[in-house]
Amino acid sequence: MSALAQLLLARGYGVSGSDRNLDRGVSQSALGGFQKLSSLGITCLPQDGSGLDGDVDIVVVSSAIEEDNPDLKKAKEKGLPIVNRATLLAVLFNPQRGIAISGTNGKTTVTGMVSWVLDRAGLDPTALLGGIMKNYSHGPGTGNARIGRSDIMVIEADESDGSLTYYRPKIGVITGITLDHKPMGELLRLFSTFAENSQRLVLNANCPVLRSIKTTPKETLTYGFAKEAAVETSASGGQGYPESSSGPGALPPGLWARDVVCHPRGSSFRIEDACSERSESIDFELKLPGKHNVSNALAAAATCRLMSVPLGKVAEALRDFQGIRRRLDLIGETGGVQVVDDFAHNPQKIRSALEAVKLGSTRVLAVFQPHGFAPTRLMKEELIEAFSQTLSPNDILYMLEIFYAGGTVKRDISSVDLVADLVKRGLRAVYVPKRELLLESLREEARPGDTILVMGARDDTLTDFCHEILASLQNTTLQTSQ
Numbered sequence: 001m002s003a004l005a006q007l008l009l010a011r012g013y014g015v016s017g018s019d020r021n022l023d024r025g026v027s028q029s030a031l032g033g034f035q036k037l038s039s040l041g042i043t044c045l046p047q048d049g050s051g052l053d054g055d056v057d058i059v060v061v062s063s064a065i066e067e068d069n070p071d072l073k074k075a076k077e078k079g080l081p082i083v084n085r086a087t088l089l090a091v092l093f094n095p096q097r098g099i100a101i102s103g104t105n106g107k108t109t110v111t112g113m114v115s116w117v118l119d120r121a122g123l124d125p126t127a128l129l130g131g132i133m134k135n136y137s138h139g140p141g142t143g144n145a146r147i148g149r150s151d152i153m154v155i156e157a158d159e160s161d162g163s164l165t166y167y168r169p170k171i172g173v174i175t176g177i178t179l180d181h182k183p184m185g186e187l188l189r190l191f192s193t194f195a196e197n198s199q200r201l202v203l204n205a206n207c208p209v210l211r212s213i214k215t216t217p218k219e220t221l222t223y224g225f226a227k228e229a230a231v232e233t234s235a236s237g238g239q240g241y242p243e244s245s246s247g248p249g250a251l252p253p254g255l256w257a258r259d260v261v262c263h264p265r266g267s268s269f270r271i272e273d274a275c276s277e278r279s280e281s282i283d284f285e286l287k288l289p290g291k292h293n294v295s296n297a298l299a300a301a302a303t304c305r306l307m308s309v310p311l312g313k314v315a316e317a318l319r320d321f322q323g324i325r326r327r328l329d330l331i332g333e334t335g336g337v338q339v340v341d342d343f344a345h346n347p348q349k350i351r352s353a354l355e356a357v358k359l360g361s362t363r364v365l366a367v368f369q370p371h372g373f374a375p376t377r378l379m380k381e382e383l384i385e386a387f388s389q390t391l392s393p394n395d396i397l398y399m400l401e402i403f404y405a406g407g408t409v410k411r412d413i414s415s416v417d418l419v420a421d422l423v424k425r426g427l428r429a430v431y432v433p434k435r436e437l438l439l440e441s442l443r444e445e446a447r448p449g450d451t452i453l454v455m456g457a458r459d460d461t462l463t464d465f466c467h468e469i470l471a472s473l474q475n476t477t478l479q480t481s482q
Contacts (some may be wrong), residue, residue, distance in 0.1 A: 001062050001085055002033060003128040003145035005042050007092065010147040016054075018047035018071055021460060023058030033142045035131075040140060046332040049074035056080060057354070060088055063161035078212045089128070089155065094168040096126075099303060102164055102194055103175030104187070105348045106296045108161065109288075109322050111156040113300035118154065118319035121309045125152040131343070134322035138432040143325070146470055147262025152307075156196065165193045167271055170200025171306050175299050176207035179382050180346040180375070188212055201303045203296065205254070216360060221275065223255040225291075239406040255302050257284075257294055264360025265330075267294050271301055273311050282311045290324045290356030328356055331466040336476045341347050345457035347379060347386035353389040353455060362449030363444060366391065369400040370415060371454035376402050377413045384418060396445065397429040398438055403459050435465055442469055443476045 001017065009015045022034050023046055034044045045051035049070040052059070058077040059082045066072075074084050095101070096113055108131040115127030116135055121142035122399070127146040137143030157164050157172075159182070172194055172363040177187055188209070195201055195215045203210050203225030219421070260269040266287045273280040284301075286293055301314045323329075329341040338361070344353040366387075370376040387397055399415040415431055432438040442452060452469055458463050 001060075002037060003130075004085060004089055006038065006040065006062070006141050006145040007126065007147060009333075010043055015041075016043035016045055016051055018045045018051055021286075022048050023047050024272040032434075036140070040110075052080070054076060056084060061162065068352060084163070086158070086161065086166050087301060087373075090163075090166035090168075092159065093153050093155055097151045097308075098158040098167070098169045099125075099152070099154045099171045099173070100167045100169035100175045100194075100198070101154070101175070101303075102159065102191065103173070104159065104346060105176050105352070106175040106292060106299065107156050107158075108343075109267040109293065109296045109327055110173065110299045110303070110415075111154055112324050113296060113318060113321055114303050115154045115175075115376065116321050117300060117304045117309060117314050118307065120320075121147065121304070121313055122148040123152055123309075125154050126150075127150070127154040128156065129324070130156045130158065131327065132325035134325060135320070137276050142335040157185060159190050159346070162190060164190045167194070167197065169198045171303060173202040173299055173303055174204065174207075174210060175296070176204045176348075177209040177247065178346065178348040179379055180279045183378070184209070187273070200306055200309075202299060202306065202310060204299065205256075206295070211297055219306075221254045221302045223295075223302045225257050225260070226296070230370050237474055252338065255298055255305070260291065260294055262294070262359055263289055264355075265289055266334075267291070267295075269294055271311060273301075273305065275305070280311050282315050283314045285296065285319050287319075287321065288326055289359060290352055291354035292356070320330060326463060328353060328370040329463075332470045334470060335446075335476075336450075337446045337473055338451045339466050339470045339473070340451055340453045341463050342453060343443075343456050343457055344455040345375070345383040350383070350386045350455060351390050353453060357451045357453050358392075361451035363396045363451075365446060365450055366395065366397045366451045367400065367438065367442075367454045368397060369459060369462065370402045370418070370426060371457040371459070372404055373404070373411050373413055376415075376418075380413065380418060384421050384425070387429070388424055388427060391427055393426070395428065395430070397427060398432050399429060400432055400435065400438070400440065400456075403456060421454055435468075439472050443472055446473060 005015045008101045024043055038044050054075040056413040060081050062085050089147040101107045108129055111129050112133040115125055118125040131143045132143040157167050177191055192213050195213050201220040203222045236301050254275055255268045255271055255273050257271055268285045271282050271284055297318055305312050326341050326343045331339040331341050340357055344350045401415050419429045419431040453463055454466050
C-alpha cells in the first residue's frame with residue numbers, strides 16, 4: 001500500500017492514508033516508515049473515518065481490511081468509489097513494459113534484485129515491492145518503491161488474495177509453488193492463469209509443481225541448479241516442463257548454477273547460460289546467505305537476460321545487492337550470540353531460513369510466531385514437518401501464540417497444538433505465551449555460537465522484539481562480566 005501511495009504521489013495525485021499500526025503506535029520500525037511518508041507529502045491520518053471528511057475522489061483498500069473498518073464504512077456512507085489495491089496497481093501496470101515476480105517463496109527478494117540490476121544497467125525502472133529494499137532504504141522514500149522515468153515497471157505479484165490473475169506482464173516470473181495461504185489446487189489455478197496472462201515466462205526448473213503449469217506456447221526461460229532441468233522453449237518450439245534435457249527432441253538448456261559455495265553471510269557460484277549464441281559462464285558473489293538466495297539470483301539473472309542485460313552486468317550489480325529487510329536480517333551480535341530477524345512463515349521459507357543460519361551457528365534457538373489462524377490450520381502438518389526435518393536435537397524451538405491481525409476469524413487452533421505434536425516427535429519445542437517470558441528463557445539459554453532466529457510475517461513488532469532480545473543479552477553479558 002505504501003509503495004503504491006508513493007507511485008501515485010509521483011504521478012501527481014494528492015495522497016493520504018491510514019494504518020492501524022499508526023493508531024496503535026506499537027512498532028518503532030513502522031513509525032519510521034510513516035514519518036518518511038509524511039515527509040514526502042503523503043498525509044498519515046487516524047483510521048477512524050476522519051480522513052474521508054475532506055476532498056477525496058477514490059478510496060483504495062488492502063484486501064486485509066475488514067468490512068467494519070471505520071474508513072471503509074465512511075467511504076460507503078459517502079458513496080465514494082472503492083477499489084482494491086491490486087486492481088488499481090493492475091491499471092497502472094498492465095500498459096507498461098511490466099515484469100511481475102510471483103511465487104510462494106522469494107518473490108520480494110527477486111523483485112528487489114531485478115529492479116536493482118535494471119537500475120544499475122541504466123534502464124531506470126519503476127519498482128514496487130512488498131518489503132523494504134536495503135539499497136533504497138536510505139533515500140527519501142520508504143525503501144519499498146523506486147520511481148523511474150522509463151516504461152519498465154517491476155512489481156511483486158501476490159497470490160494470497162487471488163489478485164495474481166489481474167496482471168498482464170510482458171515477463172511473468174514464477175519462483176516456485178509450495179503450500180501457502182491457499183490449498184494447492186487453488187494455487188495451481190492461480191499460477192496457471194498468471195502464466196497464461198504473461199507474454200514471456202521465467203520458471204524455476206527445480207520446482208516439481210511447476211511442471212503442472214500448462215500454457216499456450218510462448219517463450220519460456222527456465223533456471224535451476226541442475227543442468228538437466230533448465231530448458232528454454234519458444235513459441236515455435238513448443239512448451240512444457242520436461243523432466244530432463246536429454247533424449248530425442250530435447251530443448252536447449254537455459255540458466256543453471258554450478259560450483260555453489262554457501263557460507264554464513266553469503267555465497268559464490270557460477271551461472272551457465274547456454275541460451276546465448278556462445279555459451280557463457282560467469283562468476284557470481286552474493287552478500288546474502290542460503291542456497292535459496294542463489295536460486296533467487298538465478299531467477300533475477302534469467303529475467304534480466306530477457307531484458308537484454310548481459311550476464312556479466314547482472315553479476316556486477318548483484319555483488320552490491322544488500323537484500324530485503326526482515327529476510328535473514330542480522331540485527332546484531334553480543335557475547336558470541338547472533339540475533340537474526342526473518343519474515344519466514346510458510347514451511348519452505350522456514351526450511352530455507354533455518355538451513356541458512358545453521359551455516360554459521362553451533363546451535364539455533366528458533367522463535368516462531370505463526371501468522372493467522374486460517375493459514376496455521378491449513379499448513380499445520382507441513383509446518384510440523386518443516387521443523388522436524390530441519391531442527392537438530394540440540395536446537396530449541398520457542399513458539400509464540402498465533403498472530404491475530406484483527407477481524408472475525410475462527411480461533412480453533414493454537415500454537416500449543418503445534419508444540420504438542422513437535423514434542424511427540426522428540427523435538428525441543430516450547431510454547432511461550434508472552435514475549436517477556438521468552439526474553440527470560442533466551443537470557444538463560446543462549447551461549448556463544450548460538451543464533452537466535454526470530455520468524456514470523458506481517459507483524460512489525462517482531463523486529464522491535466529482536467532489538468529487545470539483543471539488548472537483553474547485552475545487559476546479561478555486562479552483569480556477568482561484573
